Amino acid sequence: MSWRDRLTPLRMQRIGLVALEERLSDVLRTLARAGLVELDLPYTPGPFGKGRDEAELERALASAVRSGPLAGFAGWTPAQHLPVLQEAMAAQGAAVVPLQRPRGKAPPTLFTPRDSASAARSLVDTYGTVPYEDVDPSRLTAIAYVVMFGMMFGDVGHGLILVLAGLLMRSGKIRILAGVRKMWSFVAGAGAAAVAFGFLYGEAFGPTGVVPVLWLEPLSNPVPLLLTAIAVGGALLAIAYAIGTVNRVREGGWAQALYSRAGLAGSLLFAALGLLAWGIIAGSAPLTVSGAFTGGAALVLIFLGLFAAAGGGPEGAVEASIEVVDAVVRLGSNLVSFARLAAFGLTHAALGAVVWDGTTALWGPDLRAAGAVLLFVLGNAVSFALEALVAGVQALRLEYYELFSRIFQSEGRPFLEWAPVLSSREEDSAVRLNAGIRSGRQVN
Structure with a gap:
């Protein structure tokens, strides 16, 4: 990461997530494990944990945009995380596509794990x-x-x-x-x-x-x-x-x-x-x-x-x-x-x-x-x-x-990761990939 990148928040990419409606529950479970995604939801998600995660999943499923057999969400993810996310979603038969940033809509602010944990x-x-x-x-x-x-x-x-x-x-x-x-x-x-x-x-x-x-x-x-x-x-x-x-x-x-x-x-x-x-x-x-x-x-x-x-x-x-x-x-x-x-x-x-x-x-x-x-x-x-x-x-x-x-003349909004702790039927590569990201080895 260059010194210029270190002086600014992580570059965000607007994304669209599309999947078959019958597979949407499994897709969201994988998405939660992959992490580093903010979904556009009509409510503020969380707090997660303490038995509320399955209810959060049901609430998110009800908020999906549907068209025929397809359902999907819009959201944000760090641009450098996009290939990892696309790979994890492809394994579930879903697609993650980059979208144009909406006019007048500011992306959320997210810093690297190392920066986020610093006293400064x-x-x-x-x-x-x-x-x-x-x-x-x-x-x-x-x-x-x-x-x-x-x-x-x-x-x-x-x-x-x-x-x-x-x-x-x-x-x-x-x-x-x-x-x-x-x-x-x-x-x-x-x-x-x-x-x-x-x-x-x-x-x-x-x-x-x-x-x-x-x-x-x-x-x-x-x-x-x-x-x-x-x-x-x-x-x-x-x-x-x-x-x-x-x-x-x-x-x-x-x-x-x-x-x-x-x-x-x-x-x-x-x-x-x-x-x-x-x-x-x-x-x-x-x-x-x-x-x-x-x-x-x-x-x-x-x-x-x-x-x-x-x-x-x-x-x-x-x-x-x-x-x-x-x-x-x-x-x-x-x-x-x-x-x-x-x-x-x-x-x-x-x-x-x-x-x-x-x-x-x-x-x-x-x-x-x-x-x-x-x-x-x-x-x-x-x-x-x-x-x-x-x-x-x-x-x-x-x-x-x-x-x-x-x-500063205005205030940004923090990145709200959609990350309920959801059980899964099988392990997938997103868990392993995300482990490296969260430890700061890939986002640095």
Whole structure:
């Protein structure tokens, strides 16, 4: 599978399944075992199991389209699975034929078994299903998440605890963590990012001096940290706008992408903001003029797109004007939202400093040493739990509201495999073929 294919859902093929009516029950049993087929049914199938599968079969049989001695269904299957499906159905005397995609009907979204089971996929799926035409941003957004988390949770000691927790999740030895085992790489990655920023900040269970400061001390240099946070936000927004532009082109062509606030026009407006800031800071008139010109062109494009969407006329002009102002205000507020990366990084550093200062103040040659150790352990435990929760939630908030809102403008629908567990009178090749597909050896 090429890298381009890995960035998009599996290519779907519209199919028609035709069989003799008297053989339809056996055909559907084989179809269920072959798997990776979504049938067009007048109801939502499932849930399967618990004695409901035979009833599901009868319900599907009653929903078949009939013409004389023939009966059939329309549906979807991954294009690469079509030859396997045709072979399995031919053994039952049925035919599977490729059909043209209906106009205005979006195929369902399905990813490879490996992608579907990844922690990065879970991050995107909690927001919504990736539309079939869109680029899948799960890998990039996973990297963005751990970087943002690490910036807010920068501490070598706390990060190593997260890495250890991730490795314990992977081992499966702790039963209570078995349900979230697939998230181990996410937790370990967030911990590794926290370790990296901990070295940059010189933090290891607070400002203990165990590790040197490789970049800056957050509490002593809040302004550079704040500017860096906004710069990181600008870079992430630029990537989000780029992916959003690609998605708008894939969804509706260049015409849609050109006028969309989450497409080329929005990207130009964001670039204009960067040029203006650069020109003002550097004192460069050409950069400032270029930024102003680019921003003006972007606003015109956005206005025209909104004006057309509103139906034109005076009311459309008023509505479009309000939306343009809103777009400008939101762009600035979205960028400033990334200042929370610095704010919560400072909070984490401040809590660590309080715990460490209290520990050193309490330390003494008598029982005060035990109290100091207890304060250090409990203080770090509270700081770890509180800040891990806050950093995790805030990074998720930035992903959802600042990045995903530009990448996606609609939501897809997940692939609903028709796969009741049905008994069969004889084994067929579909079972063996499907075993390879489900394990990810053929769909990769």
